[in-house]
Amino acid sequence: MSNPTIRESGNVDVCEDCMFLSVNGERPTEELPNWAPFSGANWADNTPQLQPSPNFGVDDDDTEYGMTEFSATPCESCGATLAGKRFDFMTWETVRPALTITTNGHQRELIAFADLTELEREQFDYMRADTYESHTPRFFRYRAWTYDAQEFTRITPRCESTYGDVHPVDSGSPLLQWDGAQPDTYFSGVLIRWGHDWSGEPDYDSVIVGSWSE
Ligand SMILES: [Zn+2]
DSSP, rough: OOOOEEEEEEEEEEEEHHHHHHOOOOOOSOOOOOOOOOOSGGOOOGGGGGGGGEEEEETTTTOOESEEEEOOSSOOTOOOOOOOEEEEEEEEEEEEEOOOEEEEEEEEEEGGGGOOOHHHHHTTTTTOOTTGGSSEEEEEEETEEEEEEGGSSEEEEESSOSSSSEEEEEEOOOOOOOOEEEEETEEEEEEEEEETTSSSSSSEEEEEEEEOOO
């Protein structure tokens, strides 16, 4: 269980125009038809803490650092090939801990409220006995606890615009192979995937259960 950390990923040397844009938000006064700042490989992340940070200046001995008066190397932000001044910026990346999913892959039948023990029923005070709902399968037991499958939040890719209560995850996350999540900490929780009947159709009366932790 640990936090994602941000660490230095490298350096880029950028032209004067890109430097002023990054440091002051100042755009060049002259027309630059092909100027595409921040399009370089290490500049793409738009979260503020991952923006490249200036790594140039003048140190205590009046020595300039991170600045090159004349360089023919293309700008690593906009790709400009015009030779000239270059300024050094530090780039950053997020490092996420590896995610582990545990499951036995077994499909289990859901249990109706009416079929839970009295002790279990006390856990779900929003349910009422002797209603149609109380006879609908929706609960399951997992690791000495009882869960309501209807209370799991839907897992969706982070960028997708969605309504309601969802559990957003990064694209490519193994959690996207699951339908619902119920976190117990920010880094762990229980997962469900709806079952399938003999013909391969979804069966919402059963689930496969797993757990994840980072
Ligand atoms: Zn540039």
